[in-house]
Amino acid sequence: DTGVSQDPRHKITKRGQNVTFRCDPISEHxxxxxxxxxxxxxxxxxxxxxxxxxxxxxxxxxxxxxAERPKGSFSTLEIQRTEQGDSAMYLCASSPRLSSxxxxxFGEGSWLTVV
Amino acid sequence: KNEVEQxxxxxxxxxxxxxxxxxxxxxxxxxxxxxxxxxxxxxxxxFMLSSGKKKHGRLIATINIQEKHSSLHITASHPRDSAVYIxxxxxxxxxxxxxxxxILRVKS
Numbered sequence: 001d002t003g004v005s006q007d008p009r010h011k012i013t014k015r016g017q018n019v020t021f022r023c024d025p026i027s028e029h030x031x032x033x034x035x036x037x038x039x040x041x042x043x044x045x046x047x048x049x050x051x052x053x054x055x056x057x058x059x060x061x062x063x064x065x066x067a068e069r070p071k072g073s074f075s076t077l078e079i080q081r082t083e084q085g086d087s088a089m090y091l092c093a094s095s096p097r098l099s100s101x102x103x104x105x106f107g108e109g110s111w112l113t114v115v
Numbered sequence: 116k117n118e119v120e121q122x123x124x125x126x127x128x129x130x131x132x133x134x135x136x137x138x139x140x141x142x143x144x145x146x147x148x149x150x151x152x153x154x155x156x157x158x159x160x161x162f163m164l165s166s167g168k169k170k171h172g173r174l175i176a177t178i179n180i181q182e183k184h185s186s187l188h189i190t191a192s193h194p195r196d197s198a199v200y201i202x203x204x205x206x207x208x209x210x211x212x213x214x215x216x217x218i219l220r221v222k223s
Contacts, residue, residue: 033211035213037156040215041215041216042119042121042201042203042213042214042215042216043158043201043213044213045210045211045212045213048210056210089156091156091158093158093211103148103160103163104148104160104211105160106150106157106158106159106160108155108156108157109156109157111156
């Protein structure tokens with residue numbers, strides 16, 4: 001297994017367009033997280049899944065944002081009608097079934113630039 | 116007030132210096148992570164702590180659950196240690212909450 005992978009790594013889009021990011025977690029990791037990070041800031045929580053169930057969504061996740069994990073494996077994060085303020089890196093992470101002994105693994109991130 | 120506060124925000128050190136980065140949190144947690152992020156975005160987990168102290172090479176992490184405080188120490192710092200160091204806490208609801216990060220630059 002090659003770890004958490006994200007696609008695309010970089011996306012430049014015009015304001016108003018829709019974009020979709022994909023995350024493939026480590027096999028058999030049932031927890032999957034999405035975070036957003038802007039320059040100079042730590043990652044901010046967006047949402048997370050346990051298997052296919054979306055357990056929590058941040059207030060940062062406006063109605064233009066939607067995330068899915070239909071079969072409990074890969075996940076997609078879609079941003080509709082992009083705005084310049086959406087420019088950021090979108091990080092995906094996964095972990096095994098949660099216990100205090102399990103760590104979390106991060107993807108390389110998907111950079112979004114809205115022009 | 117953020118749930119996770121780190122200090123300092125920026126740190127410049129000379130090669131060989133002993134470095135300490137601090138993290139305080141205000142929520143109940145099941146574990147605390149120290150993470151390293153290099154330019155380009157990739158994040159690597161350095162430590163996961165729920166109590167006491169852990170050591171890996173030149174890195175040492177400690178946590179005081181009662182005081183809700185953790186520290187990351189780097190001994191004999193080297194320019195390759197230059198990165199952003201992020202403290203993140205795993206809340207009991209199983210959500211990872213991040214600090215803003217400490218930008219470390221080690222000069223040779």
